[in-house]
Amino acid sequence: MSETSPLHDRYLELIDQIVQLTLKGNIRSKEQVYQMLLQEAEPGTGEDFEQCLRDRFTTTQQQADDPKNEAKQAKATRSLRALQTIRGEWDRWQTQNRSREAIVSALHQITQAESAQRLLAFLKFTDPNHPQKLAPEQLKQLAATLRQQPISDPATKEEMQQLAEGIARGLESWQHLQGHLVSWIYDPDQLGFGGALGQNNPWATWAKQPIGAVPKSLFQALYEQQSGSDWAASQTEVTLAAWVELAIVLQAIEHGLVNWAENLVYNSKAGAKLSIAIFLTFGVIWSQLANGFSRSTSLNSLNRDRYTEAAFRITLQGLRVFSQRDYFPLYGTVFASFTGGYFRNAMSYLSEPLKHAEGTQEKARILTLLGSSQRVRGPLDLAKEMHAMAREIAHEAGDRPCEIANLNHLSRIGVTEKAYAEAISYSQRALILSRQSGDLMGEANALANLGYSEVFQAQQLESAPEVYETAIAYLEQGLERSERLGDGQSKALCYTSLGNAYVILGEAEKALKFLESGIRSSEFSGDLYIQAINLAHFAEAFYQLENYGKAVLSASLAMYKLEQMGSNDWRQSAGLLTILQGRLGDSFQQVLEGQRSYILEAIGVDGYDYLSELLERYRTSS
Numbered sequence: 001m002s003e004t005s006p007l008h009d010r011y012l013e014l015i016d017q018i019v020q021l022t023l024k025g026n027i028r029s030k031e032q033v034y035q036m037l038l039q040e041a042e043p044g045t046g047e048d049f050e051q052c053l054r055d056r057f058t059t060t061q062q063q064a065d066d067p068k069n070e071a072k073q074a075k076a077t078r079s080l081r082a083l084q085t086i087r088g089e090w091d092r093w094q095t096q097n098r099s100r101e102a103i104v105s106a107l108h109q110i111t112q113a114e115s116a117q118r119l120l121a122f123l124k125f126t127d128p129n130h131p132q133k134l135a136p137e138q139l140k141q142l143a144a145t146l147r148q149q150p151i152s153d154p155a156t157k158e159e160m161q162q163l164a165e166g167i168a169r170g171l172e173s174w175q176h177l178q179g180h181l182v183s184w185i186y187d188p189d190q191l192g193f194g195g196a197l198g199q200n201n202p203w204a205t206w207a208k209q210p211i212g213a214v215p216k217s218l219f220q221a222l223y224e225q226q227s228g229s230d231w232a233a234s235q236t237e238v239t240l241a242a243w244v245e246l247a248i249v250l251q252a253i254e255h256g257l258v259n260w261a262e263n264l265v266y267n268s269k270a271g272a273k274l275s276i277a278i279f280l281t282f283g284v285i286w287s288q289l290a291n292g293f294s295r296s297t298s299l300n301s302l303n304r305d306r307y308t309e310a311a312f313r314i315t316l317q318g319l320r321v322f323s324q325r326d327y328f329p330l331y332g333t334v335f336a337s338f339t340g341g342y343f344r345n346a347m348s349y350l351s352e353p354l355k356h357a358e359g360t361q362e363k364a365r366i367l368t369l370l371g372s373s374q375r376v377r378g379p380l381d382l383a384k385e386m387h388a389m390a391r392e393i394a395h396e397a398g399d400r401p402c403e404i405a406n407l408n409h410l411s412r413i414g415v416t417e418k419a420y421a422e423a424i425s426y427s428q429r430a431l432i433l434s435r436q437s438g439d440l441m442g443e444a445n446a447l448a449n450l451g452y453s454e455v456f457q458a459q460q461l462e463s464a465p466e467v468y469e470t471a472i473a474y475l476e477q478g479l480e481r482s483e484r485l486g487d488g489q490s491k492a493l494c495y496t497s498l499g500n501a502y503v504i505l506g507e508a509e510k511a512l513k514f515l516e517s518g519i520r521s522s523e524f525s526g527d528l529y530i531q532a533i534n535l536a537h538f539a540e541a542f543y544q545l546e547n548y549g550k551a552v553l554s555a556s557l558a559m560y561k562l563e564q565m566g567s568n569d570w571r572q573s574a575g576l577l578t579i580l581q582g583r584l585g586d587s588f589q590q591v592l593e594g595q596r597s598y599i600l601e602a603i604g605v606d607g608y609d610y611l612s613e614l615l616e617r618y619r620t621s622s
Contacts, residue, residue, distance in 0.1 A: 006273055007045060011052040014040050015086060019056075022082035023075070034089040039123055041093060049090065057083055075484045102132040103142050111149060111156075112161065116302060118159060119240070119310045124418035126251060134172055139248070145165040159240060166244025173211035173245060174252040181256050206253075214242040215249045228285045232292025232307075238299065243307055247314060254282040272327035276358065279322040286315040314501055316366075323365035330368055330405035331445055331489050364402050366395035368409065375413055376529050376567045404430050411449040420457035427453055440481060444490040447478030452497040461502050492521035492530045500537050508544040515541065532561040536573045543576060552580060552588075553595040559608050559614055574618035581615075 018036060021027045041049060060083060065074035106125040113121040125134045125142075134142060138597030146164040149159040184205040203223035203379030207216050214235075221231040257278045264271030290311035296304050322328060391406035401477040407430035414423025427449035434442035458467045475498045483491035495518030503512035515538050522530040539555035544546075562570035581588045592611075601607050 007042075007048050008052060011045075011049050012041070012056070015052060015056050015083070018086055019079050019082045022085070023078055027082075027085075030085060030089055033085055034092060037086075037089055037093045041090075041097075046094060046097075047406055053083070053087065053090065082231065099135075099138055103133060103138055103145065105132060106134060106142055107145055107149075108144070111151075111160070115155070115159060116306055118163070119306050120313060122244070123161060123247070123310055123317075126248070128251075128255070128321050130316060136174075139167050140171060143171075152421075162240040165245060166239075166241035167248065169212050170245040170248025170252075173209075173215060173249050176209045176211055177206055177249065177253065178256070180209060182260055212242060212245045213250065214238060218246065222285070227292075228288030229292035231294070231312075232289045233295040234269070234292075234299075235296065236298045238303065238307065240303070243303075243310070247310070249281065250285070251314065254278060275325070276327060276329055279318060283315055283318050283322070286311050286318065290315065299323065313360060319366045319369075320362045323362040327556070328365055328369075329489075330365070330402060331372070331408070331441070361394070361397035361399050361402070364390045364399060364406075366399060367393070368402060368405055371406070372409055375416065375557070376565060376569075377559065380413055380417060384410065386411070400433065400437045401439050401442055404434050404437070404439050404446070407433070408442065408445045408449050408586060411446075415449075415453055415456055417533065418456070418460070420453050420460060423453035424450060424457065440485055441487055441490065444478050444481035444485060444487055445493070446473050447481060448490060448493045448497055451475035451501075455497065455501045455504060465505055468501060468505060469590050472498065475501065488521050489530070492518050492534075495521055496530055496534050496537065499534070499541070503537055503540045503544070507542060508541040511537070511541045526563065529565060529567065532558050532565070532567075533569065536576075539573060539576055543580070547601075548580060548584060549591055549594055552577065552591050554597055555580070556592070556599055556611050558603055559610060560603050563614055570614070571618060574615055575622075577615060578619065578622075 014036070014163060018027065018033055027033060050435045057080075060076050060079045063072055064080055066073060066076075071443070103395035106122070109121045124130055125132060126139075127133060144162040146160045146167075149157075149160055151160060154491045184202045201223065203219045207219035207223060209216075216226065218231055219389060226263050228314060235518070260272040261271045261278060264274070290308050293299065293304060293307040297574075298305065332482065367386045367390035371383050371390060374380075374383035374386060387409045391403050391410070394400075394406065397572035407426050411423045411430065413418065414426060427446050430442060431446035431450060432441070434446050451471045454471035454474065455468060457463075458471060461467075475494050479491060479494035479498070480485075481495055495514050499513075499515035499518055502508070502514065515534050518534045519531060519538075522528075522534060535554045535558035539551050542551035542554060555576045559570045559577065561572035562573065580591075584591060596608065599611075
């Protein structure tokens with residue numbers, strides 16, 4: 001822009017006019033200045049106005065600093081105050097203009113998109129990762145503008161009306177839900193979204209509110225422990241408006257809950273734990289919805305495809321936000337936050353969105369989370385692929401803690417595959433990198449994995465008892481580091497590994513002390529997988545002590561819980577129960593009945609009845 005351009009001259013004239021009116025006392029409020037800017041400033045010319053304002057500030061400041069003419073100096077000082085007012089109202093205009101530009105951009109992209117891509121175009125502007133994410137008030141304005149669009153094509157016009165209706169209904173339903181966002185939480189220590197029928201949980205509370213039929217139906221299904229996948233597959237008709245309403249409601253609930261949890265000033269650790277549960281829960285729900293819509297036989301092909309793709313897109317959006325949090329769980333498994341059968345197979349769906357993500361740091365962290373879950377569920381080849389890819393991306397992105405975490409996870413997979421030399425190698429590399437970079441949590445996990453791997457290798461090689469001493473020393477170092485960090489998951493892993501080491505050595509009494517600590521630590525950290533593995537080791541220790549009642553109890557609970565998670569580790573406990581059946585003969589059923597009340601308390605009547613089916617499945621497949 002040249003100094004003599006018409007726009008430059010007009011903006012200088014506008015600024016001078018406001019200053020002169022202020023000096024004459026004709027400007028009585030900031031609103032007057034704002035209205036003048038609103039009438040004269042043109043969108044997209046912010047840099048031009050900024051330059052003119054800087055020029056006037058510079059020349060006026062020079063006059064104010066000149067002591068030769070006191071009259072001019074006094075006038076310049078008053079002019080500077082007027083320019084400051086202009087600056088403040090200009091900033092306000094800029095904010096409002098950016099809002100208008102975002103709405104215009106959204107409107108343009110939505111209306112120009114093909115029908116199959118229109119929903120994705122809209123979701124770009126509800127994405128919390130997007131720089132032009134629309135706030136509720138902007139969404140309201142977008143809906144009003146969509147209704148007013150002069151569109152000749154009837155099908156396109158109908159879609160615009162559907163989008164507008166969905167936005168309006170979503171915002172209205174969210175208003176009804178806001179007051180009930182956290183009212184269902186009667187106990188701050190109950191973190192998660194599961195629970196038996198009749199217990200207080202969010203789905204039942206939210207389903208009772210005056211909201212749209214589709215979100216109400218989903219909440220009721222989740223309350224009844226039906227999977228989001230089965231619910232979506234069974235829907236006979238979901239209009240575009242209903243789908244958009246559901247998206248706005250679920251995204252608003254997730255954002256509101258995370259914001260609430262992260263501001264739990266009285267207990268930041270509890271807040272982080274609950275935030276993890278929230279992120280994972282909604283990630284699972286969206287991925288289940290995508291799976292269910294893809295299986296629907298009632299929806300037409302257009303809606304089936306676009307609802308599926310859109311649900312995957314929202315899954316990925318939420319996981320990306322989660323991956324940027326400092327409490328993102330690089331260790332442990334996602335089962336920490338879930339109860340209820342409807343989450344059992346959900347994590348396999350979560351691998352799908354990563355096909356659509358580019359190789360970013362966020363992708364590395366998401367893959368780390370999915371890989372650790374896949375390791376528990378199997379097959380291990382997919383888990384290894386996820387962790388190897390995550391490690392490579394993390395290395396390129398310079399995310400050292402994430403790189404170390406994936407080495408540790410690969411070490412755990414090596415143990416599961418009985419490739420102990422490989423497991424030791426991964427954990428040694430993780431230990432070296434963690435010490436080089438000062439990653440204390442990575443070091444604690446590396447020590448735990450190294451000791452854990454060496455215990456199993458010593459067992460495989462039938463080594464003498466003294467060979468275990470080195471492995472146990474690593475585990476004790478890892479435990480000391482974990483305690484110093486207050487890292488519950490690492491502590492649980494170390495206690496469990498130490499307990500298992502002493503079970504292998506035949507020192508059952510000593511093993512029980514570590515396993516008891518492992519149970520407490522895993523309960524505190526919420527890691528249900530380590531809890532279940534602890535129970536499996538408990539069963540082995542009690543078996544060595546010939547306390548068959550507790551051995552049957554522990555093995556039964558471990559078998560059931562591990563199988564419910566989808567982990568093949570349930571077979572280890574099933575094998576021990578089969579051995580106990582052979583040893584106890586007819587009295588086995590009496591021993592099992594003697595533990596019935598404890599089993600019912602832990603897994604209910606259905607769980608108890610399912611035990612015999614699991615044992616039969618184990619026998620027929622062995």
